[in-house]
Amino acid sequence: MQSGFPSQKLYITLVFYIFLFFIMKKLLALLLVGFLGLQSISFAATPAEQKAEQLKVIVKMILDQSKNREKDTTMIKTLFAGCEKTCSDPVVKEAVKIINSTFDQDFEVKEEKKSELLTYALLEVVDGDTIRVKNSEGKEQSVRMIGLDAPESTTMRYGYAECFGKEAANHLKLLLKDTKEVQIESDPTQTATDKYERLLGYVIVDGANLNQKMIEDGYVFEYTYNLPYKYQSEFKSAQKIASEKKFGLWADSACKGERSKIESKKEVKKSDSNGEKVYHRGPKGGCYYFTDKGEKEYVDKAFCK
Known part of the structure:
Protein backbone atom coordinates (compact mmCIF):
# COMPACT_ATOMS: atom_id res chain seq x y z
CA MET A 1 0.00 0.00 0.00
CA PHE A 107 -14.09 31.54 -7.67
CA GLU A 108 -16.18 33.85 -9.86
CA VAL A 109 -13.58 34.49 -12.52
CA LYS A 110 -14.98 37.20 -14.77
CA GLU A 111 -14.62 36.90 -18.50
CA GLU A 112 -12.07 39.38 -19.76
CA LYS A 113 -13.71 42.30 -21.50
CA LYS A 114 -12.42 43.22 -24.92
CA SER A 115 -12.12 46.54 -26.68
CA GLU A 116 -14.65 47.44 -29.36
CA LEU A 117 -13.91 49.44 -32.48
CA LEU A 118 -16.96 51.21 -33.88
CA THR A 119 -17.24 53.65 -36.77
CA TYR A 120 -18.91 57.05 -36.41
CA ALA A 121 -19.49 60.05 -38.65
CA LEU A 122 -17.38 62.98 -37.47
CA LEU A 123 -19.42 66.12 -36.79
CA GLU A 124 -16.99 68.54 -35.18
CA VAL A 125 -14.01 69.08 -32.92
CA VAL A 126 -15.15 70.61 -29.63
CA ASP A 127 -11.70 71.15 -28.13
CA GLY A 128 -8.35 69.41 -27.80
CA ASP A 129 -9.74 66.32 -26.09
CA THR A 130 -13.39 66.16 -27.19
CA ILE A 131 -15.18 65.61 -30.49
CA ARG A 132 -18.79 65.13 -31.52
CA VAL A 133 -19.87 62.19 -33.63
CA LYS A 134 -23.00 60.52 -35.01
CA ASN A 135 -23.59 56.77 -35.01
CA SER A 136 -25.24 54.69 -37.74
CA GLU A 137 -28.66 55.24 -36.15
CA GLY A 138 -28.30 59.00 -36.33
CA LYS A 139 -27.64 59.58 -32.63
CA GLU A 140 -25.23 62.42 -31.92
CA GLN A 141 -22.87 62.18 -28.98
CA SER A 142 -19.71 63.74 -27.61
CA VAL A 143 -16.57 61.64 -27.26
CA ARG A 144 -14.09 62.38 -24.48
CA MET A 145 -10.68 61.09 -25.50
CA ILE A 146 -9.14 58.76 -22.89
CA GLY A 147 -5.69 59.36 -21.43
CA LEU A 148 -5.27 63.05 -22.11
CA ASP A 149 -6.42 66.42 -20.90
CA ALA A 150 -6.29 69.47 -23.12
CA PRO A 151 -5.94 73.02 -21.81
CA GLU A 152 -9.28 74.83 -21.84
CA SER A 153 -9.80 76.51 -25.19
CA THR A 154 -12.77 78.64 -24.10
CA THR A 155 -13.92 80.53 -21.02
CA MET A 156 -17.11 78.50 -20.67
CA ARG A 157 -15.97 76.02 -18.03
CA TYR A 158 -13.95 78.05 -15.54
CA GLY A 159 -14.48 81.60 -16.74
CA TYR A 160 -11.02 81.63 -18.31
CA ALA A 161 -9.14 79.91 -21.11
CA GLU A 162 -5.73 78.28 -20.64
CA CYS A 163 -2.37 78.50 -22.32
CA PHE A 164 -2.31 76.45 -25.53
CA GLY A 165 -6.01 75.63 -25.31
CA LYS A 166 -6.87 77.07 -28.71
CA GLU A 167 -3.71 75.61 -30.21
CA ALA A 168 -4.69 72.15 -28.93
CA ALA A 169 -8.18 72.43 -30.43
CA ASN A 170 -6.78 73.67 -33.74
CA HIS A 171 -4.21 70.87 -33.86
CA LEU A 172 -6.90 68.22 -33.39
CA LYS A 173 -8.89 69.91 -36.15
CA LEU A 174 -5.81 69.72 -38.36
CA LEU A 175 -5.35 66.01 -37.63
CA LEU A 176 -9.00 65.44 -38.55
CA LYS A 177 -9.04 67.71 -41.59
CA ASP A 178 -11.13 66.24 -44.41
CA THR A 179 -11.97 63.25 -42.20
CA LYS A 180 -15.58 62.14 -42.61
CA GLU A 181 -15.52 59.07 -40.38
CA VAL A 182 -13.56 58.05 -37.30
CA GLN A 183 -13.32 54.84 -35.36
CA ILE A 184 -13.78 54.95 -31.60
CA GLU A 185 -11.98 52.25 -29.64
CA SER A 186 -13.48 51.51 -26.24
CA ASP A 187 -11.37 50.58 -23.22
CA PRO A 188 -12.60 47.76 -20.95
CA THR A 189 -10.59 49.22 -18.06
CA GLN A 190 -12.76 52.34 -18.13
CA THR A 191 -16.48 53.06 -18.02
CA ALA A 192 -18.30 53.39 -21.35
CA THR A 193 -19.33 56.99 -20.61
CA ASP A 194 -18.40 59.68 -18.12
CA LYS A 195 -20.66 61.61 -15.75
CA TYR A 196 -21.59 63.98 -18.59
CA GLU A 197 -22.72 60.96 -20.67
CA ARG A 198 -19.91 61.45 -23.16
CA LEU A 199 -18.48 58.33 -24.78
CA LEU A 200 -14.99 57.49 -23.56
CA GLY A 201 -12.57 56.14 -26.12
CA TYR A 202 -9.59 56.40 -28.39
CA VAL A 203 -10.04 58.22 -31.70
CA ILE A 204 -8.60 56.09 -34.49
CA VAL A 205 -8.05 57.38 -38.04
CA ASP A 206 -6.37 55.19 -40.67
CA GLY A 207 -5.05 53.00 -37.86
CA ALA A 208 -3.44 55.91 -36.00
CA ASN A 209 -4.35 56.62 -32.38
CA LEU A 210 -4.99 60.38 -32.28
CA ASN A 211 -5.09 60.38 -28.48
CA GLN A 212 -1.44 59.38 -28.45
CA LYS A 213 -0.62 61.68 -31.38
CA MET A 214 -1.93 64.71 -29.48
CA ILE A 215 0.37 63.85 -26.56
CA GLU A 216 3.35 63.10 -28.82
CA ASP A 217 3.00 66.47 -30.53
CA GLY A 218 2.90 68.28 -27.18
CA TYR A 219 -0.58 69.77 -27.38
CA VAL A 220 -2.17 68.04 -24.38
CA PHE A 221 -1.23 66.52 -21.04
CA GLU A 222 -1.30 62.80 -20.29
CA TYR A 223 -4.15 62.26 -17.85
CA THR A 224 -5.16 59.23 -15.80
CA TYR A 225 -8.63 59.39 -14.28
CA ASN A 226 -9.19 57.02 -11.36
CA LEU A 227 -8.02 53.76 -13.00
CA PRO A 228 -5.04 53.03 -15.27
CA TYR A 229 -6.13 52.79 -18.90
CA LYS A 230 -5.09 50.46 -21.72
CA TYR A 231 -2.39 52.64 -23.29
CA GLN A 232 -1.18 54.40 -20.14
CA SER A 233 2.43 53.27 -20.48
CA GLU A 234 2.66 54.40 -24.11
CA PHE A 235 1.01 57.75 -23.38
CA LYS A 236 3.28 58.48 -20.41
CA SER A 237 6.32 57.66 -22.54
CA ALA A 238 5.02 59.94 -25.30
CA GLN A 239 4.63 62.82 -22.84
CA LYS A 240 8.13 62.27 -21.45
CA ILE A 241 9.61 62.58 -24.93
CA ALA A 242 7.46 65.62 -25.80
CA SER A 243 8.47 67.41 -22.59
CA GLU A 244 12.17 66.60 -23.04
CA LYS A 245 12.11 67.87 -26.63
CA LYS A 246 9.97 70.84 -25.58
CA PHE A 247 7.27 70.25 -28.16
CA GLY A 248 4.14 72.39 -28.16
CA LEU A 249 3.01 73.52 -24.72
CA TRP A 250 6.29 72.25 -23.22
CA ALA A 251 8.29 74.93 -25.05
CA ASP A 252 9.81 77.75 -23.01
CA SER A 253 8.21 80.19 -25.43
CA ALA A 254 4.78 78.63 -24.83
CA CYS A 255 3.51 77.30 -21.48
CA LYS A 256 6.66 75.59 -20.14
CA GLY A 257 4.50 72.55 -19.45
CA GLU A 258 2.30 74.41 -16.96
CA ARG A 259 -1.42 75.11 -16.94
CA SER A 260 -2.00 78.85 -16.79
CA LYS A 261 -4.85 81.28 -17.35
CA ILE A 262 -4.66 83.51 -20.37
CA GLU A 263 -7.89 85.46 -20.05
CA SER A 264 -10.92 85.99 -17.83
CA LYS A 265 -14.51 86.43 -18.82
CA LYS A 266 -17.74 86.53 -16.83
CA GLU A 267 -20.00 85.71 -19.75
CA VAL A 268 -20.75 81.99 -19.71
CA LYS A 269 -23.61 81.56 -22.13
CA LYS A 270 -23.85 80.58 -25.75
CA SER A 271 -26.70 80.44 -28.24
CA ASP A 272 -27.16 77.25 -30.18
CA SER A 273 -27.10 77.05 -33.96
CA ASN A 274 -30.75 78.02 -34.42
CA GLY A 275 -30.81 80.68 -31.71
CA GLU A 276 -33.68 79.11 -29.77
CA LYS A 277 -31.72 78.13 -26.66
CA VAL A 278 -29.12 79.88 -24.54
CA TYR A 279 -26.82 77.50 -22.70
CA HIS A 280 -25.38 78.41 -19.31
CA ARG A 281 -22.38 77.06 -17.45
CA GLY A 282 -23.23 76.24 -13.84
CA PRO A 283 -20.88 76.88 -10.88
CA LYS A 284 -19.94 73.18 -10.70
CA GLY A 285 -19.28 72.80 -14.41
CA GLY A 286 -22.72 71.60 -15.54
CA CYS A 287 -24.36 72.90 -18.71
CA TYR A 288 -28.05 73.82 -18.90
CA TYR A 289 -30.68 75.95 -20.53
CA PHE A 290 -34.06 77.23 -19.33
CA THR A 291 -37.17 75.54 -20.72
CA ASP A 292 -40.36 77.42 -21.64
CA LYS A 293 -41.54 76.69 -18.08
CA GLY A 294 -38.49 78.40 -16.64
CA GLU A 295 -36.96 75.12 -15.45
CA LYS A 296 -33.30 74.18 -15.82
CA GLU A 297 -32.67 71.40 -18.32
CA TYR A 298 -29.15 69.96 -18.06
CA VAL A 299 -27.44 68.79 -21.25
CA ASP A 300 -24.04 67.55 -22.38
CA LYS A 301 -21.46 70.11 -21.28
CA ALA A 302 -20.12 70.20 -24.84
CA PHE A 303 -23.00 72.58 -25.64
CA CYS A 304 -21.32 75.14 -23.38
CA LYS A 305 -17.97 74.87 -25.09
Whole structure:
Protein backbone atom coordinates (compact mmCIF):
# COMPACT_ATOMS: atom_id res chain seq x y z
CA MET A 1 0.00 0.00 0.00
CA GLN A 2 1.37 3.41 -0.97
CA SER A 3 2.54 5.64 1.85
CA GLY A 4 0.68 8.91 2.36
CA PHE A 5 3.90 10.93 2.66
CA PRO A 6 4.41 11.84 -1.01
CA SER A 7 0.88 13.22 -1.26
CA GLN A 8 1.31 15.14 1.95
CA LYS A 9 4.65 16.54 0.84
CA LEU A 10 3.31 17.64 -2.52
CA TYR A 11 0.30 19.18 -0.85
CA ILE A 12 2.43 21.18 1.59
CA THR A 13 4.64 22.33 -1.30
CA LEU A 14 1.57 23.38 -3.29
CA VAL A 15 0.13 25.31 -0.37
CA PHE A 16 3.52 26.93 0.26
CA TYR A 17 3.72 28.31 -3.28
CA ILE A 18 0.15 29.53 -3.17
CA PHE A 19 0.87 31.48 -0.03
CA LEU A 20 4.36 32.67 -0.95
CA PHE A 21 3.21 35.60 -3.05
CA PHE A 22 0.42 36.34 -0.58
CA ILE A 23 2.74 36.53 2.44
CA MET A 24 5.03 38.89 0.53
CA LYS A 25 2.22 41.43 0.46
CA LYS A 26 0.98 41.11 4.06
CA LEU A 27 1.37 38.85 7.09
CA LEU A 28 -1.13 36.03 7.45
CA ALA A 29 -2.96 35.59 10.71
CA LEU A 30 -1.41 32.91 12.94
CA LEU A 31 -4.73 31.13 13.12
CA LEU A 32 -4.78 30.75 9.36
CA VAL A 33 -1.28 29.27 9.34
CA GLY A 34 -2.26 26.91 12.14
CA PHE A 35 -5.34 25.84 10.22
CA LEU A 36 -3.24 24.99 7.19
CA GLY A 37 -0.88 22.95 9.34
CA LEU A 38 -3.74 20.87 10.70
CA GLN A 39 -5.19 20.43 7.23
CA SER A 40 -1.88 19.17 5.82
CA ILE A 41 -1.60 16.46 8.50
CA SER A 42 -4.85 14.77 7.47
CA PHE A 43 -4.60 15.49 3.75
CA ALA A 44 -2.59 12.42 2.73
CA ALA A 45 -5.20 9.92 3.82
CA THR A 46 -8.12 11.53 1.97
CA PRO A 47 -9.37 10.72 -1.55
CA ALA A 48 -8.96 13.12 -4.48
CA GLU A 49 -12.46 14.59 -4.15
CA GLN A 50 -11.90 15.50 -0.52
CA LYS A 51 -8.44 16.88 -1.27
CA ALA A 52 -10.03 19.10 -3.91
CA GLU A 53 -12.58 20.44 -1.42
CA GLN A 54 -9.84 21.16 1.13
CA LEU A 55 -7.84 23.07 -1.46
CA LYS A 56 -10.93 25.03 -2.50
CA VAL A 57 -11.43 26.15 1.11
CA ILE A 58 -7.84 27.37 1.27
CA VAL A 59 -8.06 29.21 -2.06
CA LYS A 60 -11.29 30.89 -0.97
CA MET A 61 -9.63 32.06 2.26
CA ILE A 62 -6.77 33.54 0.25
CA LEU A 63 -9.03 35.37 -2.16
CA ASP A 64 -11.30 36.68 0.60
CA GLN A 65 -8.24 38.36 2.14
CA SER A 66 -6.77 39.56 -1.16
CA LYS A 67 -6.50 43.24 -2.01
CA ASN A 68 -6.18 42.41 -5.70
CA ARG A 69 -8.52 39.49 -6.19
CA GLU A 70 -8.31 39.44 -9.98
CA LYS A 71 -4.51 39.27 -10.02
CA ASP A 72 -4.28 36.70 -7.23
CA THR A 73 -6.98 34.52 -8.78
CA THR A 74 -5.06 34.44 -12.06
CA MET A 75 -1.86 33.52 -10.25
CA ILE A 76 -3.47 30.63 -8.35
CA LYS A 77 -5.23 29.40 -11.49
CA THR A 78 -1.89 29.33 -13.30
CA LEU A 79 -0.31 27.39 -10.43
CA PHE A 80 -3.05 24.76 -10.48
CA ALA A 81 -2.90 24.46 -14.28
CA GLY A 82 0.81 23.76 -14.02
CA CYS A 83 0.32 21.17 -11.27
CA GLU A 84 -2.24 19.30 -13.34
CA LYS A 85 0.46 18.73 -15.96
CA THR A 86 3.59 18.31 -13.83
CA CYS A 87 2.67 17.04 -10.35
CA SER A 88 3.87 13.42 -10.04
CA ASP A 89 1.46 12.16 -7.37
CA PRO A 90 -1.67 10.84 -9.17
CA VAL A 91 -4.05 11.63 -6.30
CA VAL A 92 -2.88 15.24 -5.98
CA LYS A 93 -2.98 15.55 -9.76
CA GLU A 94 -6.56 14.30 -9.81
CA ALA A 95 -7.56 16.69 -7.01
CA VAL A 96 -6.13 19.65 -8.90
CA LYS A 97 -7.85 18.49 -12.09
CA ILE A 98 -11.17 18.51 -10.23
CA ILE A 99 -10.53 22.07 -9.06
CA ASN A 100 -9.51 23.27 -12.52
CA SER A 101 -12.69 21.87 -14.09
CA THR A 102 -14.88 24.31 -12.14
CA PHE A 103 -12.34 26.97 -11.14
CA ASP A 104 -14.00 29.91 -12.92
CA GLN A 105 -17.43 29.14 -11.47
CA ASP A 106 -16.17 28.39 -7.96
CA PHE A 107 -14.09 31.54 -7.67
CA GLU A 108 -16.18 33.85 -9.86
CA VAL A 109 -13.58 34.49 -12.52
CA LYS A 110 -14.98 37.20 -14.77
CA GLU A 111 -14.62 36.90 -18.50
CA GLU A 112 -12.07 39.38 -19.76
CA LYS A 113 -13.71 42.30 -21.50
CA LYS A 114 -12.42 43.22 -24.92
CA SER A 115 -12.12 46.54 -26.68
CA GLU A 116 -14.65 47.44 -29.36
CA LEU A 117 -13.91 49.44 -32.48
CA LEU A 118 -16.96 51.21 -33.88
CA THR A 119 -17.24 53.65 -36.77
CA TYR A 120 -18.91 57.05 -36.41
CA ALA A 121 -19.49 60.05 -38.65
CA LEU A 122 -17.38 62.98 -37.47
CA LEU A 123 -19.42 66.12 -36.79
CA GLU A 124 -16.99 68.54 -35.18
CA VAL A 125 -14.01 69.08 -32.92
CA VAL A 126 -15.15 70.61 -29.63
CA ASP A 127 -11.70 71.15 -28.13
CA GLY A 128 -8.35 69.41 -27.80
CA ASP A 129 -9.74 66.32 -26.09
CA THR A 130 -13.39 66.16 -27.19
CA ILE A 131 -15.18 65.61 -30.49
CA ARG A 132 -18.79 65.13 -31.52
CA VAL A 133 -19.87 62.19 -33.63
CA LYS A 134 -23.00 60.52 -35.01
CA ASN A 135 -23.59 56.77 -35.01
CA SER A 136 -25.24 54.69 -37.74
CA GLU A 137 -28.66 55.24 -36.15
CA GLY A 138 -28.30 59.00 -36.33
CA LYS A 139 -27.64 59.58 -32.63
CA GLU A 140 -25.23 62.42 -31.92
CA GLN A 141 -22.87 62.18 -28.98
CA SER A 142 -19.71 63.74 -27.61
CA VAL A 143 -16.57 61.64 -27.26
CA ARG A 144 -14.09 62.38 -24.48
CA MET A 145 -10.68 61.09 -25.50
CA ILE A 146 -9.14 58.76 -22.89
CA GLY A 147 -5.69 59.36 -21.43
CA LEU A 148 -5.27 63.05 -22.11
CA ASP A 149 -6.42 66.42 -20.90
CA ALA A 150 -6.29 69.47 -23.12
CA PRO A 151 -5.94 73.02 -21.81
CA GLU A 152 -9.28 74.83 -21.84
CA SER A 153 -9.80 76.51 -25.19
CA THR A 154 -12.77 78.64 -24.10
CA THR A 155 -13.92 80.53 -21.02
CA MET A 156 -17.11 78.50 -20.67
CA ARG A 157 -15.97 76.02 -18.03
CA TYR A 158 -13.95 78.05 -15.54
CA GLY A 159 -14.48 81.60 -16.74
CA TYR A 160 -11.02 81.63 -18.31
CA ALA A 161 -9.14 79.91 -21.11
CA GLU A 162 -5.73 78.28 -20.64
CA CYS A 163 -2.37 78.50 -22.32
CA PHE A 164 -2.31 76.45 -25.53
CA GLY A 165 -6.01 75.63 -25.31
CA LYS A 166 -6.87 77.07 -28.71
CA GLU A 167 -3.71 75.61 -30.21
CA ALA A 168 -4.69 72.15 -28.93
CA ALA A 169 -8.18 72.43 -30.43
CA ASN A 170 -6.78 73.67 -33.74
CA HIS A 171 -4.21 70.87 -33.86
CA LEU A 172 -6.90 68.22 -33.39
CA LYS A 173 -8.89 69.91 -36.15
CA LEU A 174 -5.81 69.72 -38.36
CA LEU A 175 -5.35 66.01 -37.63
CA LEU A 176 -9.00 65.44 -38.55
CA LYS A 177 -9.04 67.71 -41.59
CA ASP A 178 -11.13 66.24 -44.41
CA THR A 179 -11.97 63.25 -42.20
CA LYS A 180 -15.58 62.14 -42.61
CA GLU A 181 -15.52 59.07 -40.38
CA VAL A 182 -13.56 58.05 -37.30
CA GLN A 183 -13.32 54.84 -35.36
CA ILE A 184 -13.78 54.95 -31.60
CA GLU A 185 -11.98 52.25 -29.64
CA SER A 186 -13.48 51.51 -26.24
CA ASP A 187 -11.37 50.58 -23.22
CA PRO A 188 -12.60 47.76 -20.95
CA THR A 189 -10.59 49.22 -18.06
CA GLN A 190 -12.76 52.34 -18.13
CA THR A 191 -16.48 53.06 -18.02
CA ALA A 192 -18.30 53.39 -21.35
CA THR A 193 -19.33 56.99 -20.61
CA ASP A 194 -18.40 59.68 -18.12
CA LYS A 195 -20.66 61.61 -15.75
CA TYR A 196 -21.59 63.98 -18.59
CA GLU A 197 -22.72 60.96 -20.67
CA ARG A 198 -19.91 61.45 -23.16
CA LEU A 199 -18.48 58.33 -24.78
CA LEU A 200 -14.99 57.49 -23.56
CA GLY A 201 -12.57 56.14 -26.12
CA TYR A 202 -9.59 56.40 -28.39
CA VAL A 203 -10.04 58.22 -31.70
CA ILE A 204 -8.60 56.09 -34.49
CA VAL A 205 -8.05 57.38 -38.04
CA ASP A 206 -6.37 55.19 -40.67
CA GLY A 207 -5.05 53.00 -37.86
CA ALA A 208 -3.44 55.91 -36.00
CA ASN A 209 -4.35 56.62 -32.38
CA LEU A 210 -4.99 60.38 -32.28
CA ASN A 211 -5.09 60.38 -28.48
CA GLN A 212 -1.44 59.38 -28.45
CA LYS A 213 -0.62 61.68 -31.38
CA MET A 214 -1.93 64.71 -29.48
CA ILE A 215 0.37 63.85 -26.56
CA GLU A 216 3.35 63.10 -28.82
CA ASP A 217 3.00 66.47 -30.53
CA GLY A 218 2.90 68.28 -27.18
CA TYR A 219 -0.58 69.77 -27.38
CA VAL A 220 -2.17 68.04 -24.38
CA PHE A 221 -1.23 66.52 -21.04
CA GLU A 222 -1.30 62.80 -20.29
CA TYR A 223 -4.15 62.26 -17.85
CA THR A 224 -5.16 59.23 -15.80
CA TYR A 225 -8.63 59.39 -14.28
CA ASN A 226 -9.19 57.02 -11.36
CA LEU A 227 -8.02 53.76 -13.00
CA PRO A 228 -5.04 53.03 -15.27
CA TYR A 229 -6.13 52.79 -18.90
CA LYS A 230 -5.09 50.46 -21.72
CA TYR A 231 -2.39 52.64 -23.29
CA GLN A 232 -1.18 54.40 -20.14
CA SER A 233 2.43 53.27 -20.48
CA GLU A 234 2.66 54.40 -24.11
CA PHE A 235 1.01 57.75 -23.38
CA LYS A 236 3.28 58.48 -20.41
CA SER A 237 6.32 57.66 -22.54
CA ALA A 238 5.02 59.94 -25.30
CA GLN A 239 4.63 62.82 -22.84
CA LYS A 240 8.13 62.27 -21.45
CA ILE A 241 9.61 62.58 -24.93
CA ALA A 242 7.46 65.62 -25.80
CA SER A 243 8.47 67.41 -22.59
CA GLU A 244 12.17 66.60 -23.04
CA LYS A 245 12.11 67.87 -26.63
CA LYS A 246 9.97 70.84 -25.58
CA PHE A 247 7.27 70.25 -28.16
CA GLY A 248 4.14 72.39 -28.16
CA LEU A 249 3.01 73.52 -24.72
CA TRP A 250 6.29 72.25 -23.22
CA ALA A 251 8.29 74.93 -25.05
CA ASP A 252 9.81 77.75 -23.01
CA SER A 253 8.21 80.19 -25.43
CA ALA A 254 4.78 78.63 -24.83
CA CYS A 255 3.51 77.30 -21.48
CA LYS A 256 6.66 75.59 -20.14
CA GLY A 257 4.50 72.55 -19.45
CA GLU A 258 2.30 74.41 -16.96
CA ARG A 259 -1.42 75.11 -16.94
CA SER A 260 -2.00 78.85 -16.79
CA LYS A 261 -4.85 81.28 -17.35
CA ILE A 262 -4.66 83.51 -20.37
CA GLU A 263 -7.89 85.46 -20.05
CA SER A 264 -10.92 85.99 -17.83
CA LYS A 265 -14.51 86.43 -18.82
CA LYS A 266 -17.74 86.53 -16.83
CA GLU A 267 -20.00 85.71 -19.75
CA VAL A 268 -20.75 81.99 -19.71
CA LYS A 269 -23.61 81.56 -22.13
CA LYS A 270 -23.85 80.58 -25.75
CA SER A 271 -26.70 80.44 -28.24
CA ASP A 272 -27.16 77.25 -30.18
CA SER A 273 -27.10 77.05 -33.96
CA ASN A 274 -30.75 78.02 -34.42
CA GLY A 275 -30.81 80.68 -31.71
CA GLU A 276 -33.68 79.11 -29.77
CA LYS A 277 -31.72 78.13 -26.66
CA VAL A 278 -29.12 79.88 -24.54
CA TYR A 279 -26.82 77.50 -22.70
CA HIS A 280 -25.38 78.41 -19.31
CA ARG A 281 -22.38 77.06 -17.45
CA GLY A 282 -23.23 76.24 -13.84
CA PRO A 283 -20.88 76.88 -10.88
CA LYS A 284 -19.94 73.18 -10.70
CA GLY A 285 -19.28 72.80 -14.41
CA GLY A 286 -22.72 71.60 -15.54
CA CYS A 287 -24.36 72.90 -18.71
CA TYR A 288 -28.05 73.82 -18.90
CA TYR A 289 -30.68 75.95 -20.53
CA PHE A 290 -34.06 77.23 -19.33
CA THR A 291 -37.17 75.54 -20.72
CA ASP A 292 -40.36 77.42 -21.64
CA LYS A 293 -41.54 76.69 -18.08
CA GLY A 294 -38.49 78.40 -16.64
CA GLU A 295 -36.96 75.12 -15.45
CA LYS A 296 -33.30 74.18 -15.82
CA GLU A 297 -32.67 71.40 -18.32
CA TYR A 298 -29.15 69.96 -18.06
CA VAL A 299 -27.44 68.79 -21.25
CA ASP A 300 -24.04 67.55 -22.38
CA LYS A 301 -21.46 70.11 -21.28
CA ALA A 302 -20.12 70.20 -24.84
CA PHE A 303 -23.00 72.58 -25.64
CA CYS A 304 -21.32 75.14 -23.38
CA LYS A 305 -17.97 74.87 -25.09
